[in-house]
Amino acid sequence: MRPLKLVPDNTNIPFLKYRNVAMSFSILLIVASLALVAIRGFNLGIDFVGGQMVRVTFAQPVGIEDLRAKIDTLGQGEATIQQFSPNEVSIRTQLPDGGEAAANEAASGIRSVVQKAYPGAKFGEVESVSGQVSKELFSSGAWALGLAMLGIALYIWFRFEWQFGIGALFALFHDVALTLGFFALTQLEFDLNVVAAVLTIIGYSLNDTIVVYDRIRENLRKYRKMDIYSLLDLSINETLSRTVVTSLSLIIALTVLLVLGPDVIFGFTAAMLLGIGIGTFSSVYVSAAILLWLKLGPDSFVPAGDDKGGNKGGERTAPRAADPNQGAVP
């Protein structure tokens, strides 16, 4: 029995030939995502806007309009009602002005109305967040996200070269922007758990980017004479099998979680699944292509003066002759 090989050995796909198309597509998507975020905004969870939310399981299926009419009689402003299954909904309302007493009253108001109208209703989850705390949660989440991205970029600059740092930062920006666009588009609830999902996506995407970058760095040291286009293409092709296997195993795991997992993590898993796709794409096209524009050259790692000594090294030049990828060099 032979092991499964999803990607044949020695692939030779000219990825960077399509870099302008891919980059335009990426930029278009980023702009569209930012526009979506600006126009539609997020369906922010109460973590971020404050308010209260109760999750109710009814003994029998209920009509949303019917329920809304009953909640409206409380006069607490507009309630957002979301249905998970025929007899499971969440009801979200603003926190009333007038401090804690009013808030308590409002919360028990919803409970008693629901309990009276639908006997046997069970409350799965009750949440309330005040405006002050929600502002703090929002700013601390944003800070954590922003600083983490910055810290990572600095590390990559330190370990690789400045072009790589900027490339990684741009790739992260690309992934975060698209994921946010996805949430603006679908209006899935955006809460603190989703921030954790975005962080996970950043983690995966970065992993991908670093693997490709590491190979570029290695090849830059090995093949001093190769032009940069071919070198980037070669590096992407060499890591392609790994990219496919890793992404596929994650997609398998996440699909299972999406179908069988608890519905509290549905939005979370959906975001991650999307993020794997975006992240894989960005590490191949965005992060590698941007190196070209930032004028990454063969001298980026080994100064030009080293050339004579370098050429004597066996690995530097010798493998080129035998390398099947030789054909990739125009």
Next chain:
Amino acid sequence: MLPLDFPRWKIWATWATIVICCLFSVPSFIPKEQTAGWPAIFQTRFNLGLDLSGGSHILLEADTADVAKSRLEQMDQIVRTEMRRGDPKIDIGEVSLQNGSLSFMVRDVTKVDAAVERLRAQTRGVGVTGQRDWDIRVQDSNRVVVTPTKAGIDQATDEALDTARDVVRKRIDPDGTKEVTVIRQGSNRIVVQVPGLQDPEGLKALLGKTAKLEFKLVDLNADPAQVAQGRAPVGSQVLPMVEGGFIAVKRQVMVSGDELTDAYQSLDENGAPDVVIKFNGQGGRKFARVTQENVQKPFAIILDNQVLSAPNINEPILGGTASISGNYTVDSANQLAIQLRSGKLPVALKVVQESTVGPDLGADSIRKGVIAGTVATLAVVLFMMITYMRFGVYTTAALVVNGFMILGIMAIFNATLTLPGIAGFVLTIGAAVDANVLINERIREEQAKGRAPMQASEFGYKEASRAIFDANITNVISAVIMFTFGSGPIRGFAVVLAIGIVTSVFTGVTFTRLLVAGWLKRNRPKEIVI
């Protein structure tokens, strides 16, 4: 040293680390009742967050302005007593509390310095900087202005919150038997977590109010008809009783609740339940004086302007210990004792965040999560095995060990697993898969270049390690930043991520390398099927 070169001590150290970490995860899977008798070191378990196990999470915020205000009022008292009592007496006037400062005028200009000196003795140092908790200045030659310093207010707030935390804990969990968590967060917040609690309304009612306990004499001269209409004689007030109806009590406080040191349910000489209360020295003396003068008259126990009980004074109580008997059951006596004991919150607390997850939802999440997690792991394992054959088996071993090691280390630190924590778990499992994929792909590549199995494996581990290292360092960076700057759920994610990175590199690289090296040395294969 070559990557596949494993000295004997390293083999032992690797296995020992794995076995020990995994063993620590075991108690978490055994019901608590069964592990109760085990030694403490075998009782390590990770906790489930309230979003998974069900229960109430409440975030309380102290009103710091309230602390500052009551401190200023205390200072007002101090100023008046010090100036009046001290020798010589200093005449003051025009006492005013404005803009958070207290100021007064010393009538005799020559005594201003003495007044300042006397007050300064009442302040104390804060921290190590030598700063005092109050700033005392003289204005317009005879006006003394006393302003709380920021350090002083901060320290007072800190102390008030420590007390408030203890009071909150005592109120929620008077017997100390429940699994409640009451901890301070930041400078002015307290987090309360009660697993399993379904309806937090009662809890909030218990926490939300600043209880004020007082003992006052009942006004027997009041006309019951007048009292029922809410009118009380001069010097008295009408208060509602817990069991319904109204009662008139003297305005003057007999003993304040601050002077109560203990209260507990007991049995009187007839075997009927009663409540024993104890006062401190000063409270005991006051109580003795009042009870001597008022034998056979009732006094009222008042909590937050509501009369809990109005027992009769049967005899003078001189020792500072009294027993309250009435028509109590063991339960109602206990209830009263708790109310008396839980004392007064030093600062008003308000609920700023609340989240309650029903146990059904939590249990459902766990059940579905476990099923989905198992199926997902099996699917990935199968995929790894058909892709990398023998090396896929090693990867699988690493994945399983990684999972248990994460849980084991979380158990050692008593960490809490939350929903975002599971996300972190998924990410690290992903990272562990990726580390192995990187290595295996590299071995494939090196073998395709014509290297022999031993050399191909060695190169595979060596070359792949660099990317694995860089990728994981960046994850460590983000985990540390998230833990430092993030809030609740993000921290839960960061903790698992940080632990998982270490274990996934250890299992994905070191552990599989150990297995591969062992196999290569034993079998010396001509070719690796990978």
